[in-house]
Amino acid sequence: MQADLILRRANLPNGARGVDMLIADGLIQVVGPQIEAEGRKEIDATDCLVTAPFVDCHFHMDATLSLGLPRLNRSGTLLEGITLWGELKPLLTADAVIERAMAYCDMAVAQGIQAIRSHVDICDDRLLGVEALLDVKARVAPYLDLQLVAFPQDGFYRAPKARENLLRALDLGVEVVGGIPHFERTMDEGRRSVVELCAIAAERGLMVDMHCDETDDPLSRHIETLAAETLKHGLEGRVAGSHLTSMHSMDAYYVSKLIPLIAEAEVAAIANPLVNMVIQGRHDRYPKRRGLTRIPELMDAGVVTAFGHDCVMDPWYNLGSGDMLDVAHMAVHAAQMTSRDDLHRCFAAITSEPARILGLEGYGVEPGCDANLVVLDAADPIEAIRLKAARLHVVRWGSVVATAPPRTARLDLEGRPAEIGFRARR
Ligand code: FE2
Secondary structure (H helix, E strand, O other): OOEEEEEEEEEOOOOOOOEEEEEEOOEEEEEEOOOOOOEEEEEEOOOOEEEOOEEEEEEOOOOOOOOOOOOOOOOOOHHHHHHHHHHHHHHOOHHHHHHHHHHHHHHHHHOOEEEEEEEEEOOOOOOHHHHHHHHHHHHHOOOOEEEEEEEOOOOOOOOOOHHHHHHHHHHHOOOEEOOOHHHOOOHHHHHHHHHHHHHHHHHHOOEEEEEEOOOOOOOOOHHHHHHHHHHHHOOOOOEEEEEOHHHHOOOHHHHHHHHHHHHHOOOEEEEOHHHHHHHOOOOOOOOOOOOOOOHHHHHHOOOOEEEOOEOOOOOOOOOOOOOHHHHHHHHHHHOOOOOHHHHHHHHHOOOHHHHHHHOOOOOOOOOOOEOOEEEEOOOOHHHHHHHOOOEEEEEEOOEEEEEOOOOEEEOOOOOOOOEEEOOOOO
16 A cells, blocks of 8 residues: 555554554554555654644634733633623624634644634624634634534623524534523523523534533532533533533532533533633632632543633633643643543543544544544653643644654753753653
8 A cells, every 4th residue: 555654653642652653545544563665754753652633622713812902801800801802892803813713723733733612702793703713614624623613702691682693603604502601690591591502402403512600609500401401402422511610619419419410411521721720719819719620520420521722812811822732731730630540531631532522533543543643742641741742743634734843952061961852761
């Protein structure tokens, strides 16, 4: 077989070491030791982890890279972020949204991301963000899978035309139903929004991904309704609860009933560690709560659990660089997941688990999978998280679409090496 590309002596996320990978026709054809063939192109991946791409299952691409427009978020809270976004929305133009989104996608691909689920605000009656991101989705399709969620940022019931706009967005091709029950005027309206939005998804055969309980209020329990409605409509495996930060503050007895319900309904959990570590707990003095859902407990219960980047340089978060290893690194610390098993689970939470949530087909590093890969300057998933390792090669359908040098530093110290790297010594 004529190989378009062969990766030599790679390590894989499952612990396999020193294997070759033969790629032809955009697919991984053979994985095994010392493949006897010559590729049109060969990459020496000795002692490097080769993984399927990073997947960001929670992002806001209509707002990305808008930091400072029209002003900065002074309090750092979610609510000021929403207010600020409301000030920016009428000033947006389609060209500017497209230009920023395309620039972010460049950054994301260079960081090894090849699939993003982005929420898009449908509360602007022009649906400017929707049309801009549908345009971006088509433009980036050769190198990035962009999945869009119709997101009623200002509240499904609070924003006068949200229902009408959401349905229009779905008609235009947005493929996931979003929601924000904790931002509705009352708990009851929040609950009813979940009920109505799940019914819309069931009727149209769509997936659901709701911003759910992104608050420190332990009585914000819309995830319970989301799980129950999932069961009622037979939507198991097609629904995700994003953020779920109120679970951090909930009573242990209630959680002991809630997590099995989430597992029974096969509702996935999406934590956003970078953003929620800075947005949550802002009303606390000391001790200050960590704004993260119960990640290891959800994983232990068999709930598909993944991490999203959520924001990069926008009204809610002024940092970020499209680096899912940065996201996992924060999760490891904030959720205290430092055991070797937990570190591997955190790596899965930015690769295989979000791929399941998005329903990506052909994802993986086995024969028959799409030849979408990242070669990392790290020997294994743990070293990848520790170093936020350089993405040496990003491969899409068998072609290299981005490269970066390994991270090294030059030293000028008497009696010490002239150049060092940061990998573990073996
Ligand atoms: Fe979000």
